[in-house]
Amino acid sequence: GNSVTQMEGPVTLSEEAFLTINCTYTATGYPSLFWYVQYPGEGLQLLLKATKADDKGSNKGFEATYRKETTSFHLEKGSVQVSDSAVYFCALSRYNFNKFYFGSGTKLNVKP
């Protein structure tokens, strides 16, 4: 089946620290991979995506590389800000994008 596993949270960092949130997936075929972000009191919004192996998605200083050999799509940012505090969801979708499969979410707290 299709599933996404994320690291447990919460993750607490100081401002300007390096961020990694791990994500691994199980899927048949070649899925597209996504990171969505949920700010407090809001719905999810797309942060970045990658559609094939070795693609790197990037946005707002965040990036993630689609690693087929390790079935991973880890989210990284070199220097986090307080405004990055949110819940981050890894997700996958098959080629036709009919359905999306979300991980459990990882809460990030950034302290000034």
Added chain:
Amino acid sequence: DADVTQTPRNRITKTGKRIMLECSQTKGHDRMYWYRQDPGLGLRLIYYSFDVKDINKGEISDGYSVSRQAQAKFSLSLESAIPNQTALYFCATSDLKGADTQYFGPGTRLTVL
């Protein structure tokens, strides 16, 4: 104005009551989805619809029903609410052409006592 709206934003109800959550979108998208979010479980798909005449069950459809009244409207009903349906409910849309991106509403927080 928000592209995807949900009403109500918060609702407290009692066990056994019927309740309807509504979703409207102005994005002109064909595809609409209902998810529930529970702590530690992420988002789980309840129902999805690709057009007015196409309704599909997701992974946790038991206890729920939906209605696609128009391209822009997709309602979720709990026929007889129970406490374990207490959750945050999200509506999402996507376009057939840009189907790889989902657009979410702000969510409805439902509490069943």
